[in-house]
Amino acid sequence: MQLLMYRPSTSAVWADALFASMLQRSDEPSAGQVRKAAAAAMCAYGGQGCAERVAQEFGDHPETAVARMRWARGVAGEVFAARGPAHDGRRRRPGLRVPGLRRWRLVTR
Numbered sequence: 001m002q003l004l005m006y007r008p009s010t011s012a013v014w015a016d017a018l019f020a021s022m023l024q025r026s027d028e029p030s031a032g033q034v035r036k037a038a039a040a041a042m043c044a045y046g047g048q049g050c051a052e053r054v055a056q057e058f059g060d061h062p063e064t065a066v067a068r069m070r071w072a073r074g075v076a077g078e079v080f081a082a083r084g085p086a087h088d089g090r091r092r093r094p095g096l097r098v099p100g101l102r103r104w105r106l107v108t109r
Contacts, residue, residue, distance in 0.1 A: 013050075015069065015076040017041040020053040025071045034079045 021037035023029055029037070041050055057065040 011073070011076050011080055013047055014038050014080045015073040016047070016050040016054050017045075018076050019057070019069055019072040020045055020050040025068070029075075031079045034075055038076070038080075 017038040018034060018041070021041040023033065023037035027033070045053060054065070054069065057068070
């Protein structure tokens with residue numbers, strides 16, 4: 001067995017934060033509101049805490065959690081990814097730092 005480092009993508013971390021935030025799809029939020037809500041969730045819970053809240057929701061209410069995560073991933077991908085004519089194919093880091101991106105995963109071969 002070998003230990004490998006697992007790093008979730010930045011957009012996945014922000015999607016977890018948006019999922020854990022109080023923002024609702026029905027609010028039809030602007031990009032600024034999405035950034036504020038995700039940043040507030042990251043400050044309140046941290047990256048690990050947001051992931052734990054996502055896991056809890058999928059355990060308690062999987063039927064609604066799927067739709068919310070689909071929405072959160074789509075919005076996070078639009079808001080936090082590089083877009084527009086200046087986009088050269090490389091991903092840009094969003095202005096907000098994400099602490100604790102390093103996780104370990106046991107891999108058997």
